[in-house]
Amino acid sequence: MTGFADHRNDTAAQGRKQARDDGMKERFEGPERIEAAVDALKATTIVRGDEALATAIAKAGHAIDLAKDQVLISEGDVDTDLHFLLAGKARIEVKGVTVNQRGPGDHVGEIAALDPTQKRAASVVITEPGVAWKLPEPALTQIAKDHPNIWRRLAIEQAKRLVQRNALVRPANAAPKIFVISSSEAAEIANEIQLGLAHSGALVIPWGQGVFRTSEYAIESLQRMVEQCDFAIAVIAADDVTLSRDRLHLVARDNVTFELGLFMGQLGLERTILVEQRNAQVELCSDLRGITTLTYPAGADEDLSARMGTVCTQISRHIERIGVRR
Numbered sequence: 001m002t003g004f005a006d007h008r009n010d011t012a013a014q015g016r017k018q019a020r021d022d023g024m025k026e027r028f029e030g031p032e033r034i035e036a037a038v039d040a041l042k043a044t045t046i047v048r049g050d051e052a053l054a055t056a057i058a059k060a061g062h063a064i065d066l067a068k069d070q071v072l073i074s075e076g077d078v079d080t081d082l083h084f085l086l087a088g089k090a091r092i093e094v095k096g097v098t099v100n101q102r103g104p105g106d107h108v109g110e111i112a113a114l115d116p117t118q119k120r121a122a123s124v125v126i127t128e129p130g131v132a133w134k135l136p137e138p139a140l141t142q143i144a145k146d147h148p149n150i151w152r153r154l155a156i157e158q159a160k161r162l163v164q165r166n167a168l169v170r171p172a173n174a175a176p177k178i179f180v181i182s183s184s185e186a187a188e189i190a191n192e193i194q195l196g197l198a199h200s201g202a203l204v205i206p207w208g209q210g211v212f213r214t215s216e217y218a219i220e221s222l223q224r225m226v227e228q229c230d231f232a233i234a235v236i237a238a239d240d241v242t243l244s245r246d247r248l249h250l251v252a253r254d255n256v257t258f259e260l261g262l263f264m265g266q267l268g269l270e271r272t273i274l275v276e277q278r279n280a281q282v283e284l285c286s287d288l289r290g291i292t293t294l295t296y297p298a299g300a301d302e303d304l305s306a307r308m309g310t311v312c313t314q315i316s317r318h319i320e321r322i323g324v325r326r
Contacts, residue, residue, distance in 0.1 A: 090103075181235065275315075
């Protein structure tokens with residue numbers, strides 16, 4: 001981990017040197033270039049062409065170089081400066097996950113600037129070299145005394161960003177959505193689970209019923225199901241035979257094992273259920289054991305509904321207890 005951090009710091013240092021060599025910061029430095037800074041600030045979303053406000057910000061702040069991979073703001077830090085991006089681009093990261101992008105005309109760091117008691121809520125990492133105008137929080141407060149409309153503009157931009165953030169939040173399903181994984185040979189079991197849960201209020205989608213679209217790769221269709229569903233039920237059957245250590249073993253079909261691992265990794269153990277015939281002795285890799293496992297007795301095909309009744313009741317109760325993802 002240290003090696004990665006050192007590499008990232010080295011890369012950022014090289015980028016800062018390149019930015020200095022390119023003279024981007026120098027375009028806005030010095031009293032004689034204040035007009036260039038004012039013009040650039042007037043184009044930002046907060047200033048909106050207000051020359052008096054742009055001039056006040058220009059006089060109270062200063063230009064800083066932005067280098068590729070530079071961490072301009074670190075999540076959890078206590079600094080409170082507001083940064084106006086005049087050139088270059090940045091990504092916004094929360095817990096290491098990119099949630100948005102920012103570019104020329106945007107500002108970053110407004111939450112801590114608005115409330116100095118708050119730690120940084122996200123990291124800002126430069127993706128394209130450029131230059132920013134750094135405004136200390138005390139200077140922002142002072143400027144707002146003469147230009148109180150800056151608070152309203154910050155509030156408007158904050159509201160827009162809240163809408164952007166909400167667009168990234170997965171809405172909870174109105175009713176539980178369940179994907180049933182199975183081989184084509186075990187499709188009858190999957191269909192019986194769908195019938196058995198018909199009055200549970202849940203939407204049950206067996207593997208073969210309209211999941212895979214002709215315009216998508218199979219993995220894309222599965223990823224779409226992972227994102228949409230609250231639960232996954234994997235029907236494990238003795239679909240194949242494999243030879244291991246000079247012994248023959250009954251195993252599930254490869255696609256069933258893969259899909260089970262895919263859904264388990266995203267939904268977790270609590271939302272992934274195994275269904276298998278009792279005492280069938282089907283081998284399953286150890287990494288996929290530990291999941292809730294429900295079994296049904298062997299018997300005649302015409303008795304399948306009765307044999308699956310207890311399993312469907314247990315599934316229904318489990319889903320009712322856990323509920324949809326939120």
